[in-house]
Amino acid sequence: MEIELTLNGKKIQAAVSADMLLIDFVRAQGCFSVKRGCETANCGLCTVLMDDVPVLSCSVLAARAAGHKIQTLEGLQEEAEEFVGFIADQGAEQCGFCNPGFVMNTIALLRENPDPSDDEIKAYLAGNLCRCSGYDGQLRGIRAYLNWKKGV
Known part of the structure; x- marks a missing residue:
């Protein structure tokens, strides 16, 4: 599926699989400050801001981020x-x-x-x-x- 979102102020359009996690998506875009830790949404290492609200990117599908503003530490x-x-x-x-x-x-x-x-x-x-x-x-x-x- 094709998604479009704003990542650190830049419009991004990309094809993602239905099960791709947001952490994998932002890391594929070069945002390596977002780290993989527990993979159970318990450690906070993968925190990003989605529309200015902190979310754990290991528990959000990339497709759910479509149309949203995502910020990582790089931004x-x-x-x-x-x-x-x-x-x-x-x-x-x-x-x-x-x-x-x-x-x-x-x-x-x-x-x-x-x-x-x-x-x-x-x-x-x-x-x-x-x-x-x-x-x-x-x-x-x-x-x-x-x-x-x-x-x-």
Whole structure:
């Protein structure tokens, strides 16, 4: 079947099989920040934004994305650039494997709620699996970024 969607601001038209997952589609388009992890929609490594809402691309068929706007980290570099250093400063990027999912969800969170509480941050990022840092570093990094934006 033929689908058309917007990927990182660019119209894409491609033939896909009926069972092709969105993760495989975006990776075939060169978006390698989207990682394959658990393949059970439990780790968050494959997070993309579909119409500005985070979705797990390992559990969405590419055909379901037809007509939608899909964003990966490759298309959000400028937006992510401001705060990823704050996460790194807290030692929260140890192996780096989970970072794209955390960054995608943080972007979505801050678009929805520019001044979240710690509990709101934890709730929004709960679907991301990190085996290295224990999540506190990501929380401290996001909090440091928000404080920097406020001039605190």
